[in-house]
Amino acid sequence: MLGKGTFHISCNFVVEGQTGAIIITMASITIPARMDAHPNLRPLNILRDLPAVADLIETCFSSTMDNEGRQYVQDMRRAGRDDSFSNWANRAIESTSLPLSGYVWEENSRIVGNASVIPFRHNKQRVYLIANVAVEPDHRRKGIARALTQRALDHAREKKVDNVWLHVRDDNPGAIDLYLQLGFVERARRTSWQAHTDAHAPTLPADIVITSRHPDFWPNQLNWLSRLYPDPLGWHRNWDFKSLRPGLWNWLYLLFVDLNIRQWAAVKKGKLEAALAWIPYGRGESLFVAAGEESDPNALTALLLQARRELAHSHVTISLEFPAGKFDNAIGAAGFKSLRTLIWMQATS
């Protein structure tokens, strides 16, 4: 049930809505689904709230936070201190990935809960990512995260947003349960991998040859990429596969936008087994593997080892995001460590 009618939360939570009836039953309280009527729930105020939300996120995610997460929290704190940024951001809420929009929950004038709403655009469609759902440990299991997430969903509906997504770690059953109850469904599981570059990473003693990417390989490469990085998840990438296309025009385009993409192919007995592209874009995952169901896993390992060697002069670590459970051994054999597996959930309405 999404955004319509009423929902129940457990009785240890006392709700006093400003509007509408509150029906108290023996085991639960029925409240209007529009929890923004609740005095403790309000929209994020980016001129004021970012430092407190950064603290909350740091507290709630400390056990799983990586360097990227720490950087994100630092960015949030800096943005919160910088008036000119806040003033600009107030006008630019729809065009930045910082959590400039969302909802917070206050207890005694202190923020104890948060849900951010981060807008994306893909194929002319508007997509919202609900992120940073966090509630302080002392205030958990009172329905606060449910109310915040539901309010974020209602907000998306009010804005007529086409798709609403969220990411949740596969080892977070409580949060998964919460999102399932709110009508989210699992669409994909993807693992993030990371390795240190190493100019002396081994080569594989195999019948696989690493070459540059030949134009003839492109149809296969594109087909494999489209399966491994499916379009419905494409809103999260800020580039598209066309930038990997062979040909003069694309080469000129990449030169123009100053994007130094590297590509390699793994060939066995004259046949393409797999391809690897490295796209230096942002802080996120930058290696993109193309391989088919029948591809030799050693081809993948050989390509990833090649990337570790060739990028050693410019990068300390390199990352890859890939469907969970696919070619895990091959990726691990190239010295990559699994950082996390995220479930991609989409709201249904």
Ligand SMILES: CC(C)(COP(=O)(O)OP(=O)(O)OC[C@H]1O[C@@H](n2cnc3c(N)ncnc32)[C@H](O)[C@@H]1OP(=O)(O)O)[C@@H](O)C(=O)NCCC(=O)NCCS
């Ligand atoms: C996950 C989190 C946001 C839940 O916040 P919360 O306010 O305690 O959640 P709610 O009270 O709204 O829970 C609603 C329902 O979700 C499920 N749920 C939430 N937390 C749960 C847990 N730890 N274990 C099992 N079920 C849980 C339950 O079904 C719960 O209903 P119930 O209490 O009636 O059984 C909070 O535990 C948290 O901040 N965790 C650390 C950060 C995090 O993991 N965020 C999620 C990122 S995707």
